[in-house]
Amino acid sequence: MATIKDVARQAGVSVATVSRVLNSAGYVHEDTRKKVEDAILALNYSPNEVARSLYKRKSKLIGLLIPDITNPYFPQVARGVEDEMRENDYRIIIGNSDENEQKELDYLQTFTQNNVVGVITLTNNPDTNTYTSFSLPVVFLDRTSHDKPSVYADGRQGGRLAAEAIIAGGSKEVTIMQGPAHVKPAQDRYQGAVEALEEAGMDYHVIQTSTFSFHNVDVLAKNLFDTYPSTDGVIASNDLAAIAVIHEAVKRGRRVPDDVQIVGFDDIPISGLLSPALSTIRQPAYEMGRAAARLLIHLIDNKHNMENYIQFPVEYIERNTTRKVARN
Amino acid sequence: MATIKDVARQAGVSVATVSRVLNSAGYVHEDTRKKVEDAILALNYSPNEVARSLYKRKSKLIGLLIPDITNPYFPQVARGVEDEMRENDYRIIIGNSDENEQKELDYLQTFTQNNVVGVITLTNNPDTNTYTSFSLPVVFLDRTSHDKPSVYADGRQGGRLAAEAIIAGGSKEVTIMQGPAHVKPAQDRYQGAVEALEEAGMDYHVIQTSTFSFHNVDVLAKNLFDTYPSTDGVIASNDLAAIAVIHEAVKRGRRVPDDVQIVGFDDIPISGLLSPALSTIRQPAYEMGRAAARLLIHLIDNKHNMENYIQFPVEYIERNTTRKVARN
DNA sequence: TTGTACGCGTTATCAG
């Protein structure tokens, strides 16, 4: 790797001059600039970001902490973050926390050790000391905090919409899957669903779910139908769960949506391709990722002209796991 | 952030000594070690990786270049890479190339600019100048190269297995989806399928597909049935395509697998949860990611005691989109 | 308009 010194020598100038043309700072004669640029090309030089970062005490790196990239919802948001960051010349270090506080801490430390200029985190513990005493700008994505910059979807409204869809479709014995207790947005959805159901004067069952991963959703779905075999409407905690529920329902010979309606949450990309295609509440994951990235960049640049709490609306996507109803 | 100097001052020793205890290098008296450790704790010090990296000209970072994290196959391999790397104290910078050579180059540059010690890449262009003249250890994942360290699955065999499954299930008019021309493993699968079909003396159609992304698989599937409406067996280029094919088939009132058999490729996590669950050729994506990481670490450590070409076997997973046949 | 010299936080060498 060529260094700035090599370029300087090749161009017959000092390193300071090279640095100047590199950063288009200060004055530099047109001719010398040309010489330097030629040298750069000739040597295929590109500046060492590490040295730069050491000197400036900040890099062009940001940290992204997600629960588990393997969960189909997260790649969308990760991609949104990445795209926006890339357009602004930032790169990302990524870590999977598995919702494990130790891993979370480890990664946060890695981030600071590498001079990242900010982090975007999808955490269940926004209010722990970890974050409150964190010295860099942090944007909380998906899992909100009151007084800190955050980007999230209107989970409560999402829960309502889901319940309303199920109700409109005529289900009489609804079961709500109440996502993991420690996952805030899951509880919001649950809240919203409960509210709508109660306002409609409907009875409902609740199934507690402890995880959002692939491994357990199938047993969860079994569980659901074992416990409430005659349920005819399921408000799933997310699309993954919903898919498992469809699977289990079909396996038990129950027709979807004729015998059981099912509505998911997230609208992961696969949902529209299922058979039957999943009716669900859409969160704009990709856009949320982008928004979080934009917000973080603003914070990094110390621009405080941006709203710190960005709530995204949520939308009911009617597909084929709910019964069509006439709309007015 | 406390620096090594702060620690030295606090402990009443020189930075050299602190460095020694940090790296457990050289001799340091038990008592002084204690003092230093106390100081470290007191100041909540952790070494600046950037400075370290500058001096040693290498970091604890590796670069991971994938086509698109949004495609459900890749998170698995990314996760495998991450887990293995993490266990070895490496962290990863991730980039989505979108199979775009410019982006690929950009990221490769970022990687070197940040002193990564190696890269794992899923690229279609392993033999371009980009890589042949790359100065760091590189492991090619999934998309192979002859003479360079690589980890891949036996796509050809996979294609055969897929075809054999379809044949065994009794399909008479098979259609093969031939993945993107520039994606080597897709062509391998195609090869294998063709071979098996021809050996069995069967006729078949071919549908050319140009991408692996979510956006186009549905029109692809439409296309397939528009062109070959009476096809009764589809060998999909991957699970995503297969899912779209199921969707389209069901939409057209064709029963799966009674009227059409379908077999996928990859075995992405969702495949087993579909209804009907997808019969597919399994590639151990997560393990492949891990293997690539291990291989890269070996290369970094200059251990040449490891096989440089790691081929993973592939496996037919019979689920419900193929007809059950008696096995001997 | 250009060059010299210092510092960013570490590690390694070498003298003590």
Place this chain on the structure above:
DNA sequence: CTGATAACGCGTACAA
């Protein structure tokens, strides 16, 4: 066993 000190590659006063 310990402490100065020179690098690592870059950016920026400050001087010229």
